[in-house]
Amino acid sequence: MNPILITIVTLSAIGLLVAAILFLVAKKFKVEEDARIDQVEALLPGANCGGCGCAGCRDFATKLVSLDDFGDVQCPVGGGETMNKIAALLGKAATVQAPKVAVVRCNGSCENRPTVNDYDGFGSCKVKAALYSGDTACSYGCLGCGDCTRVCKFGAIGMDPESGLPVVDDTKCTGCGACAKACPKGIIEMRPKGLRGLRVVVLCNNRDKGAVARKACKAACIGCAKCAKVCTHEAIVVDNNLAYIDPQKCKLCTKCVDECPTGAIHKFNFPVRKAAAKPAVEPKPVSEPEPVVEVAPVLAEEPKPVVKPAPKPVVPKVEVVADDADSDDVIELDID
C-alpha cells in the first residue's frame, strides 16, 4: 500500500481516538457554572482595574451573582448605568452611587514649593517615601515620581512637567481609585464628581502648623479657618491645621475660594466670568477655541507638550495622554 495513505489513515485513526477521549473527559469533568456569570461579565466594562475590590471583572461578576443584595457594591468604571443593567438581568435592586473622580490634593508646584534637597534615588514615590520625607520642606505633599500615573489603566492621570504634579483628566477618570491606593502620601482623594463636574477642593494635605506649612509651600493650607467662618453651609471642617470641604455639604458657593489667603482652595470646571477667573485653573475664556494640551508622562523621554487646536470649544482642561508604549517601558523596565 502507498505509505502516504498508511500515514493518513493512521493519523486520522489516532486523531479520532484522541477526540473521543477528550469528548468523554469533557463530559465527565464538566464544571457546572452559573450561566448568568458570563452574561454579567459581558455587561461589565472589562477593564479588570480592581476598583471594585475584586481580582477582575469575572471575579466581580461571580460575586454579584452570589449576592442577594448589592448593597454598596459598585463597579466604579461602569457606574450606575451598568449596575442598573446588571440588577435588571439578575432581578435584584441596585443602589446607584454617585460617580467619583480622583482629586490630587496638592498644589505644591515647583514654583510654590521649592526643593530643599535633591533626590537621586529610584524614581518611585513608594521608594522615595520609604527613604525620607521628600525633597521639599513639606512632608505631606506630592513626591512627584508619578506612581499614580503608572497604575492608571485609563490614561486619565499624567505628570505635568511644568508643575511637577499629577493632573487628572475628568473625562477619562473612572473613579476606580487605583491612583489613590498607589499614592504613599495619600494625597489623592476619590471625591464625588458632582453636577457637571463642579467641585470646590482644598488642594493641600499639610497638617503642620500654619507658619511651618507656609514656609514650606506658598499654596499651603495654614489652618486659619477663614474658610470655615465664611462658609454658610457648615461644609468646611478644620482639623489638625488642615481644612477639608465635605463634598456632600458643599453648595458650591465658592465664597471660601476668594477668602483663602494662600489660595489653597480651588474650584474646578466653573464657567469663567470675566474678571474672577483663576488663571491657574481656567486658562482661557470658554468662547474661544481651546487648546488641548497633550502631555506625555514625565518619565518619558523629553516630555514636550504638544499643543493642538481642538475641533470645537470644550471645557478647558489639561488633557493628559499616557503614551502606552512609554509607560509600559517604565513599569517593566527590567522585569524581563
Place this chain on the structure above:
Amino acid sequence: MKNRTFTIGGVHPAEHKLAKDAPIEKFPIPAKVAISMAQHLGAPATPVVNKGDKVKVGQVIGTPTGFVSGFVHSSVSGTVTAVEPRADLAGNKVMHVCIDVEGDEFEQEIDCSDRIDREIKLSAEELLEKIKNAGIVGMGGATFPTHIKLAPPKDKKAEYLIINGSECEPYVTADDRLMREHPHEIVLGARIMARVLGVETVVLTVEENKPEAFEALSNATMRYVGFNVFRMKKKYPQGGEKQLIDAVTRRRVPSGGLPIDTGCVVQNVATAYAVYQAVQKNKPLIERVMTVTGQCLPEQKNYLVRIGTPLSAILDSVGGIPAESVKVVSGGPMMGKAVANLDATTQKGSSCLLVLTPEQTARTPEMVCIRCGRCTQACPMGLEPWLMNRLGRAGDTAALEENKIYDCIECGCCQFTCPSHIPLLDIVRTSKADVMKIIRSRAKK
C-alpha cells in the same frame, strides 16, 4: 588561626577607614540640643518634662511607651525650651525635647571619673533593671532596646554572648577607636551582660583590618576565663547579627527566627561600653562615639558626642560642608541613610557622619538584568534579589513571601554588586515592608 567568616554571600567594599588614627575627642557641648524620643526600635518614648523645666545631665526626660521601647535621658543640663515634633534625619516629624544648655551639671550619682571599676556587685535582675533604666539600645545601628535582648524567653537558654567589634562598614571607625582606647570597659560591659544572661562563653569579634583593637581586646580579656577574641575576615556584612552567629558558631538562625533560637546573643562593642558606664558609673546613655569622615573633609575625627547635638554643629567643627560635597550620610555608606535635614540631631544609633562628593555618589543609569547571578552570590541570607526585584515590581506579595523576602537584612550587597546598577535594595526594601504588613495583619486575625 585562620580568620573566621560567614559561609554564604558577602562583598568586599573598599574600606576607606580614614579616621582610624584619630583619637576619640570630646565634642564641645552645643548651645542647644534637641533630643529625639524615637531613638530606639519600637514605640517612641513619652516625654515627661515640660517647657520651662530645669534638667540635669542624666535626668530622665522620656519614659518607655509599651514593651519594645526605652528610656531617654537628658544629655545636657539646662532649661527645656520646647517639647514638639521636629524633623529628624529623614525629615519626618518626631517628638523632640529641645534644651538650652546652661553649664554641665550631672545628676549626683553619676561617676565621671576615668577610674576602671572592676567589681560587679549586683545580681542579674538588678543589673538588667539598671541597663533598662539607662536607656541602652543596640548601638551598632539597629537600636533595638538592649534589656529585651538580655532577657530571652524562659524556654530559651543563651549559651554564647557575642560582642560585635567587626565594624564591617567602610569609613566607620567609631568602634575601632573605642576598642583601642577603652578595651577594659568593653570587656567589663561584656562580663556584666554575661552575668545577666548566665552564659559562660563570651566571644569578642574583631575584623582583621583592626589589629590594634584585636591586640587591645586580647590583652584585656587575658585574665578572664571563658572570654575569646576571634579575628574575622574582612568581608561585608561580617557584623550582621545572623552572619556573626554563623561565623562564630556555625549555627544558622532559622528563617523568620531570632538569634536566641541558636543560643546566641549578639551585642555591639559600643553597647558593651554603654552597659559598663550605666552599671559601674551610673551614667545613662547620653553620649556616643561618632566618626566624622569623608575624603573631601580637611580633618577626620572620632568624636564623643552628646546625644542631641545638631549635625550642622559637628560639620562646622571640621570646617563645614565643603562646596563640592553633595551627600551627607548618617551611618556607613552601605547601610547608612542620606541626611535630608542638617538641623537634625545625633541619636543613640548615629555611628558616623560621612560626607561624600558628587563623583562618589553619582548614580549610573539603570540597565536591564543580564541574569549574571551576582546578587544571588552576594546575598548573605541566601535569597535571590533579582527575583525579588521582578516580583516586587509586579506587586506579587504572595510569591515574595514564598521566597522568604522577610529574611532580607537590607545589607545592600545585591545592589552593591549589580553590574546593571539595578536599585535592587530599594525595591526589595519596599516590597519587604508590604509583605511584613500583610504578615502582621494576618497575625492580628
